[in-house]
Amino acid sequence: MELIYEKGSKGRHLDILPVCDVEITEMPEAFKRNKPPALAEVSETEISRHFTKLAGRSYGVNDGFYPLGSCTMKYNPKVNEEAASLKGFTAIHPLQGDDSSAGCLKVMDMLSRNLCEICGMDEFSLQPAAGAHGELTGLLLIKAYLKDKGEIGRTKIIVPDSAHGTNPASAVMSGFTVVNVPSGEDGCVDIEALKDAVGDDTAGLMLTNPNTVGLFDKNIKEITDIIHEAGGLCYYDGANLNAIMGICRPGDMGFDVVHVNLHKTFSTPHGGGGPGAGPVGCKSFLADYMPGSTVGEISEGKLTLKRAPKSIGDMKSFHGNFLVAVKALAYILTLGRDGIVDSARNAVLNANYMRVALKDTFDMAYDETCMHEFVMDLGKFKDETGCAAIDIAKGLLDYGMHPPTMYFPLIVHEALMAEPTETEPREMLDLAVDNLKKLKTMAIEDPGRLHTAPHTTCIGRPDEVCAARNPVLKFVREEK
Amino acid sequence: MGTYIPNTEKEQTEMLKKSGYKDFDDLFKVIPDGLKLNRELNLPLGKSEFEVSYIMEDLAGQNKVFHSIFRGAGAYDHYIPAIVKSVTSKEEFVTAYTPYQAEISQGILQSIFEYQTAICELTGMDVSNASVYDAGTAAAEAITMCKDRKRSTVLISEAANPYVRSVMETYCFGTDTPFKIIPEKDGKTDINTLKALLADDETIAGVYVQQPNFFGLFENLEDIADIAHEAGAKLISGVNPMALGIMKTPAECGADIAVGDAQPLGLALGFGGPFIGFMACTSKLMRNLPGRIVGQTTDDKGNRAFVLTLQAREQHIRREKAGSNICSNEAHCALTAGVYLAALGADGLAEVAKQCMSKAHYLKNKLSEAGFKPVYEGEFFHEFVTDCPEDAGSVLKKLKDHGILGGLPIEGNRILWCATEKNRKEDIDALCDLLVH
Known part of the structure; x- marks a missing residue:
């Protein structure tokens, strides 16, 4: 099929703006581009038809069955979309101040609290923009914590060989080296292999449960105990949270830090590869290191954005994929x-x-x-x-x-x-x-x-x- | 309660029986009792769609929607043509996953390919990826692209957006990448200090400079590129894609990597997200570029086809040896930017850029007359810094009470102002009338 650049003809355009109502300031010669970008020159009819045709050559959850394992392609409720397109959310500047964005802060606060309860965590950050981004965030929390405690020799993250590729990649981006542990015949963590892998250099473990073969690892408490006894921390990859939400919680399995995929478990659409959102939750002993701004209460019902005292910094500019958070909140309220x-x-x-x-x-x-x-x-x-x-x-x-x-x-x-x-x-x-x-x-x-x-x-x-x-x-x- | 489960309780019971389970407890007996929550979640009961809709509208109503916005600093209020929303709300685009199955994902793959083309055209660079999360993460990922065995340090301009710098610093903490800040002088990257830093240290891999910078000023990017290259370092240029409608491209200036946020190209402010980080580079750096990349090929009958390509760079193949962990990116935002650019065209984009620049200059003059003197001398695009004759907080509050979001207060009782094509002359005049002493 033709590209948009192969359609239209020179001079076709849409009339979007009125004539400029102030004196024109020209770009100074020294900073002017030499030739215009070769963008499409098309009419609105052509744009509309082009993308309608592209939509017809795509396949979403609304087109039919989508049993893509590990991706949780559940139906994306429309009321969530409607909520996220309210002007009271879409037109809000991220730096407009606590007073004038009280509704946004409330959304963040409500969602964070709900996720804490669902995951058995004490605090949540909504800043990470995707699952892999959440993994990186969680591992940086572990890194900052260990550094703060003087445990600089803990440089290794244990990852099962069944793990998603983002797990080892995130570990390396956090400055750790990766120790792969083989899975047992039953697809679960091989306890003996895990015991052999841990030591003074263990920073932590990354795990999903249910695991990547779709089984619930019954030994999970023993696994997290082994890591904790060795002095490491346990990271829960929430890719598979959909199976267990409300039934058991990562926090009760012994995990210290988790990410959840709002675009999987909490029904927000995948958009053909994003935007998603990968909020990160942690137990209270890690809360001081949380990234970005989290919501705190200054007085009864009055919220403010605050920085954690030993924050790892920002994972993303501003407050995360906020409009995705709006959809997830609407979903949790509905359910x-x-x-x-x-x-x-x-x-x-x-x-x-x-x-x-x-x-x-x-x-x-x-x-x-x-x-x-x-x-x-x-x-x-x-x-x-x-x-x-x-x-x-x-x-x-x-x-x-x-x-x-x-x-x-x-x-x-x-x-x-x-x-x-x-x-x-x-x-x-x-x-x-x-x-x-x-x-x-x-x-x-x-x-x-x-x-x-x-x-x-x-x-x-x-x-x-x-x-x-x-x-x-x-x-x-x-x-x- | 609200639910999206189609099967009735009766059907569920039948399905359980047919699958060999007595009931749900039987199905979940693989989870040890001691691990189960064994109580209800401490959340309210589910609500009807009507109630949820009401709650969400109430929450949205607790935010203040300003009728005119003079604040930017990395999030820009531009007019979004109606066709953009119309196209991007098509459910095939909204509800699809990453296009792993190319045969039923040609629409999404082609939209990304068209986006990559547009980003290359705007920046002048050879190759673009399918997007990363935002400007901050794009700049942060670009650092890794510059590094090699001998060179691992990065220099970051103090005149770059602090919300971007902060993300770069976090990523540097992750990868144990040393970084130094090039101080700002008169609102621009201090070139003499840059030279000194480069002369001092042979491990500098990359230099990050933003164009136009945080204060709205144009940097002498060509000089900076030459200085970086002479020292063997690469130049990462942060750039506002709207300015690129008329501004010299990073490629023309000699940058090796161009990054930025495509939010101005049709994305709502949305309290800061979703935005979309774009990344483009020279062909020499192509295999260092992180994230998804769509390529053109043919199918088994010779038809044009698009696929995710060069995947040997990525985490799902290379695992711990991958250059980045990125998986989900901002594909739907890339579609948005693509539609916006198709709607505007080169002339339209130049017109928006020109109007932004013109209105910002008009605003600067009017503010100056009102006693808000510009702090810096240099040429600027659509943002600039002024002094504030009284307490900036109270000035901004006064504007707020009149439905106007003024500029961003920054250090030293100064204000960073921004104007876009949306700010009509009468709105600018009204703003300045409120401020006249």
């Missing part, structure tokens, strides 16, 4: 204490319903009760049919469904990880199961068709090797 538990329960029910329905079709990497997601292992299936996880995934596209996460976690080689979420009706789960079964049949009867799938999408499989070898990363207009 309440009853709806939160109910959501977790149904997320887990939907996943197990699909898992049980599929376990005679595909091998389960771990054939036991899962939490909000489960991992299929297509290793043997690939040997038998020649069709890999990617082929099944691409085949699903022809049924109008987004595939499960492919090839993650890395410890399962032909992994397909499905997370249906609680907002899917039973018929959709049944349909997805049927489609996956049909794809298995196709893999046996007509593997060639699956190797070249998808056949019904606007493009076929793209040549990724060529894209990386000969990078074309922007449009260059051919000189006429």
Whole structure:
């Protein structure tokens, strides 16, 4: 399809502004750009149609089933969007002062308190803009704390080999070295390997629970105790919080610092890759190091922004992705204490319903009760049919469904990880199961068709090797 | 209670049975009892949509919406054309995930590719990524791009936005990167001290300077680029994309990396977020650029296709060896900036920039007449600093009482003012009339 730069013609434009009502000041010659940027020259009709067409070539939660494991693609409620587009939020300058932004401070305060209760933490910062950003923030809290206590020899962060890539990358950005510990046969932390890994140099551990294979690690208290006894701190990656909210809490499992993904657990939309938000919570002994401004009460009902006394500094300018926080607050208010538990329960029910329905079709990497997601292992299936996880995934596209996460976690080689979420009706789960079964049949009867799938999408499989070898990363207009 | 669970209790019970579970307790028995909360969360019961809507409107109503804003400092109040909101609220864009499945994500991938093109055009640089969180994190990530085995220190201009500098310093704390501040002199980066700092230390990897700077002034960026390069350091230029409608580009000035916030390009103030950090660099630095990058290729039938590319740089492949941990970025904000730029075009953007600059100069003259004398001499874009003949706090309060958000009070009872195309002449006149002594 044409790019916006290939549409329109020279001189087409929109009339946005009135004629300037003050004397014109020209850019001084010394600072003037030599030639104008080659931006699009299009009419409003063309813009509207161009992006409507692009929207048609995209796929969101509203287009259909989106069981992307570890991403919690639940429905994004519309009342949240409406709240975040209120002028009383969108038109507020981040530096306009406590008095005139009392509503924003209240939003921040309410959300922080709610997240504290849900996670079993004492304080929350809303500044981090995404999950990975939250990880970095949490690790910097640990770093600042250890430094303050004179524990400078603690330089290592323990990360299980099943962890998301952001975990080790965040550890390195925090100046730590990474110690990978292998997972046990059951997909959970290998306690003996963990005991061998800890020592005087342990700064902390990063973990999700439920873990990245969708299982609840029953030994979690023992794990966090091992780390604490060794003198380290425990970081909870909240990517999988949706399964357990209202049922158990990271703080009660022994975690000292957590991040949550508002764009997963708390229903804010992903926007095609952000903006998300990754608020960070901590136990009170870390509160002095929190980043940015947190909300405090000066007098009854009167809020103010305050800096923690030993703050690590700012993780982001201003107060985080505030409008995302507005949506998450609206969501928590809607669900309440009853709806939160109910959501977790149904997320887990939907996943197990699909898992049980599929376990005679595909091998389960771990054939036991899962939490909000489960991992299929297509290793043997690939040997038998020649069709890999990617082929099944691409085949699903022809049924109008987004595939499960492919090839993650890395410890399962032909992994397909499905997370249906609680907002899917039973018929959709049944349909997805049927489609996956049909794809298995196709893999046996007509593997060639699956190797070249998808056949019904606007493009076929793209040549990724060529894209990386000969990078074309922007449009260059051919000189006429 | 409010809920988004479609399955009724009856259906849930049937599903539990069919899956081999007696009830929810049975389903959750994998969680040891001792770890369970075993009480209700201490939160209110769920509410209806009507109630939630009312509460949110009430909260929004407790903020003051100013009818005219003369404050910037990194968050700018520009007019947002109606087409921007219309396009960006399309649910296919709003509710999609990161475009991992290229075949059903061409729309999002293409919108990012078009955004990358626009950022390259604006900055003059060769390559742009798909975005990072904001100006602060963009500047902070750029530091890592400059570093190598021999060079690890960064110099940060004191004349750069303090809210950006603060983020850079936090990231430096993380990576144990030494940094030094280049002091400000007469509102600009002190070039003599910069030279001395570079002469003193052979480990300087990069120099960060903002154009126009925090005080609104134009820096002599070309000279700074030459000085940095002679010393073997790279230049990271923070830049306001709105100014780039008419201002010399970072590339023309010799910068190696251009970063900034694309918030002025169609994003609401939103109490400071979501904003969007853009990052662009020379082709030489392409493989050091963090974050998602979209590339053009072809599909199996030879059609034009877009994919996430150069992924060998990224955390999901390289894990602890990745240059950055960034995963989710600000894709939807990139779409917003892309639509804004399509709506404005080069001429429209130049017009907005010119009006910002003209109104700021008009405001400066009027304020000066009212007794608020400019502090610095140099040429400026749409922000400037004045002295304040009385207590800045009480001046700003007076304006606030008239529905006007005045400039930002800064050290020494000074005020950093900003004007944009939205500030009409009559609003500027009204502001200054209130301040006349």
